[in-house]
Amino acid sequence: MQERQMSEEVRNDNPYSRLMALKRMGIVQNYQQIKEFTVLVVGVGGVGSVLCEMLTRCGIGKLIMYDYDKVELANMNRLFFTPQQVGLSKVEAAKQTLLNINPDVVIEAYNENITSGTGFNQLLERMQNGALKGGPVDLILSCVDNYAARMTINSACNELDQVWMESGVSEDAMSAHIQLIIPGETACFACAVPIAVVENNEQQIKREGVCAASLPTTMGITAGFLAQNTLKYLLGFGQTTFLLGYNALADFFQNYAIMPNSECKDPNCLKRQKQD
Ligand code: ATP
Ligand code: ZN
Helix, strand or coil: CHHHHHHHHHHHCCHHHHHHHHHHCCCCCCHHHHHHCEEEEECCCCCHHHHHHHHHHCCCCEEEEECCCECCHHHHHCCCCCHHHCCCEHHHHHHHHHHHHCCCCEEEEECCCCCCHHHHHHHHHHHHHCCCCCCCCCEEEECCCCHHHHHHHHHHHHHHCCCEEEEEECCCCCEEEEEEECCCCCCCCCCCCCHHHHHCCHHHHCCCCCCCCCCHHHHHHHHHHHHHHHHHHHHCCCCCCCEEEEECCCCEEEEECCCCCCCCCCHHHHHHHHHC
8 A cells, every 4th residue: 555655656746745755654744734834034145045945845835035145156156046147136036946946935035134224124024924824934044144144133033032043154164053043942143152253353254355165065065954954843853953063074063052141142032031
């Protein structure tokens, strides 16, 4: 019986039957719920674009994307964007490609800077009301490449008590991390700013005309971990990872959790800590 079902699924030629096989195999009990979830992604660059493609191919219900940048030829050493898209805003180019892959996904695209006054207010509004049936989105995913944008997402999520995941790839493309942040329960971005950010002045790292390294491999791996952790968190299977660190040179992984800091500088983080 099981074998007949499987061959029907394979013959079926339908990508959803492959995804639904996870249910039949007892790994994910509720895979069909994926189409009810809304995820808001900030940063559609080397990590964020691949992450959005993965979630689109997995059948996510709705994606809300933010990015202030345009596609450039310099982005072609990463995955996802093509030379024909140079000059388009990253979110507009991504929306076209993603709808072409899966027209069932609802997509909102904002070519905005989330650290500007209007950008931040709009982000807060979308976080609170952007879900498919209205109300708060299910998860925020940060795929930005700078401290100011991460701190902005952090303060928005602490204010709204919104769960989010942070991601980052180092300037030499040889290490990366993903982190699940549950306000008040795990360290927020302001509770424990990564050492690399504390020790390096960002202005110095991003000197005018000096090019940071980037590899499609490390960015693709990071996007894969972030997408996998998103599926686990939303669909409730396996163990959702709190903090996963990856060292590409040694192929070494670290997996741990950081507790909130009772001296965190974000008052909303302290408020959430007292609530828990
Ligand atoms: P590079 O800096 O190496 O040229 P990049 O700017 O494309 O590359 P990525 O690390 O690939 O950087 O992606 C990060 C993405 O986050 C970029 O597309 C960037 O435009 C976006 N981003 C960063 N800060 C903000 C912000 N404040 N508001 C909206 N999008 C942002
Ligand atoms: Zn904190």
